[in-house]
Amino acid sequence: MCCMQDPSGAGPAGMGFMKMMQMHGERQGSFPLIGDKFPPMEVKTTHGMIKLPDAYAGKWVVLFSHPGDFTPVCTTEFVSFEKKREEFEKLNCELIGLSIDQVFSHMKWTEWIKEKLGVQINFPIIADDSGRVASRLGMLHPGKGTNTVRAVFIIDAEGTIRIILFYPQEIGRNMDEILRALKAMQTADKFRVAMPANWPNNEMLGDEVIIPPPADEKTAATRKTGGDMVCEDWWFCHKKLGK
Template sequence: MNAITPTQPTTLPRLNEAAPEFDALTTHGRKSLADYRGKWLILFSHPADFTPVCTTEFMAFARRADEFAAMNTELLGLSIDSHYAHIAWVRSIKASFGVDVTFPIIADLDMAVARAYGMIQPGASDTQAVRATFVIDPEGVLRAMVYYPMTNGRSVDEIHRLLVALQTSDTHKVATPENWHPGEDVIVPTPQTTEAAEARMAEGYDTADWYFSTRAL
């Protein structure tokens, strides 16, 4: 029987806690987490420059950059490639596809940022970052994280939808149902006492049961 070699456990950041700090060289100069205070940040990793799946993702983010900016949100890419490889890749995307990548990309050759954010998954690769996406709020708190495998590109539409939902929840103190989009009803917070549950039916919401009420925004 073949022995199984244990892998080093991957440390992941945790939701609703401070996102790991970083200070790193990017295609736009040095960037730190502190530079993004007061704004939302989408930090996303990719396995390698000059690869087709990663190229489609970066073009998708680039094409939506103005939409994210309108939501007070910055984009920041990362891979375990050199600074010069990033510059060459960005130039190649512009030359080959006519798409300007206007957001910075972290050069993480020592894997410091990738390890801090749990982007290195030994079951996938010890030397490349998986397709991880982190949504960090203006206070530097990690609000969401999504992981994709090496072989399949992530959905930028879904990341944008998630950001809209998070901002809506913060503004209106509500939750959002599965695949919620702006204009659809939101979920009212569940009553926390028996008295509040008893009163819920008469509060004017669209209530299916005491724990499930929705309303329009």
């Protein structure tokens, strides 16, 4: 069962634990962060070779890693991502998965998902059998061996990393939250606003958005004189979109 996740963290055949950890150490401290351009790379996937981020120019991308093929939590995640795929596409966003597995493992696993669960996985999966992509992106964390954590990178249409999320191997991701974060980021960009907690269902503001704080005293002084916003104080103003 070479495709099963090894609970000892031994990783794929031919990739020893010490070599993988050495790669991890070499990259530690130089991982791309929010606001950085996604590092250019060519990756092997179930859809063939893909150049990132160039292949998705003009589109947003959700790149997510999973610990291993043929594992229960990852299987539920892939089914959930596929069922939400059209919602992501409506937001001009493409999905791409990744794990430290070989491409034939990805292919057999997605074949199993289709045969047993009736779900066709239509997005590409990166076969990072050397672990270099995961290492470059900071997806290998201490104590987890050579399996990636559940990372999520949301990359905008210009190839800039806008959101990074990490989940432990034990907990599957919430696809609605990833969709919410994507919508919130796109809305913040479009209207030059900030988004409150739990937007669009904030306990205080509902679906209203927050106006960024003023940059000077003159702007601050005019904040509470009316207009299309409601101000709790000069530094805390909000409004409904479309006003």
